[in-house]
Amino acid sequence: MANYQLSWAWQTAQNELAQALPRRWAHSQGVARAATGLASVVTFDHDLLIAAAILHDVGYAPGLAVTGFHPLDGARFLRDEHQTDDRLVRLVANHTFALLEAEERGLRAELEAEFPIVDDQLLVDALTYCDITTTPDGSPTTALARIAEIVARYGPDTVVGRFIQRAEPEILSTAARIEQALAAQPR
Numbered sequence: 001m002a003n004y005q006l007s008w009a010w011q012t013a014q015n016e017l018a019q020a021l022p023r024r025w026a027h028s029q030g031v032a033r034a035a036t037g038l039a040s041v042v043t044f045d046h047d048l049l050i051a052a053a054i055l056h057d058v059g060y061a062p063g064l065a066v067t068g069f070h071p072l073d074g075a076r077f078l079r080d081e082h083q084t085d086d087r088l089v090r091l092v093a094n095h096t097f098a099l100l101e102a103e104e105r106g107l108r109a110e111l112e113a114e115f116p117i118v119d120d121q122l123l124v125d126a127l128t129y130c131d132i133t134t135t136p137d138g139s140p141t142t143a144l145a146r147i148a149e150i151v152a153r154y155g156p157d158t159v160v161g162r163f164i165q166r167a168e169p170e171i172l173s174t175a176a177r178i179e180q181a182l183a184a185q186p187r
């Protein structure tokens, strides 16, 4: 049994983000809505996916940002302050190809050692898909539009800009895998 509750995950994300970073909170809720919509694809551990979706950006919260690398800060916060379910913590730590961004920041070894990627490709893919098809305001978008938006917002020659351009092929194939799985479902 997973030792987390969806209502706890939602409340924790809301406590950290809603007031301090309302736009991140809107985005997080949009990512959770997208995760909810993947019930037909992620039939096992669907609640875990939604919990990871609502919490994935908690590391941006000013009170808990330590390294400034939000997947690592968020995962450490959940592990250390809340003794959160191990797989939930590792999903947050590794969301949306965080290992590649960690590389840009010289934090790859640290991230990998502390939070090994969850051994469930569908869950990892699904979380990335939900993040990358949700705008900063929480509306649905396409992976291509979202990548272009991130490059424009951060600048192509910044840590985040370089990371997202390097991750683009993998992000697009992840999105294609989930879209194929969705299309294969009976309506």
Ligand SMILES: [Fe+2]
Pocket: 027, 031, 056, 057, 131
């Ligand atoms: Fe996100």
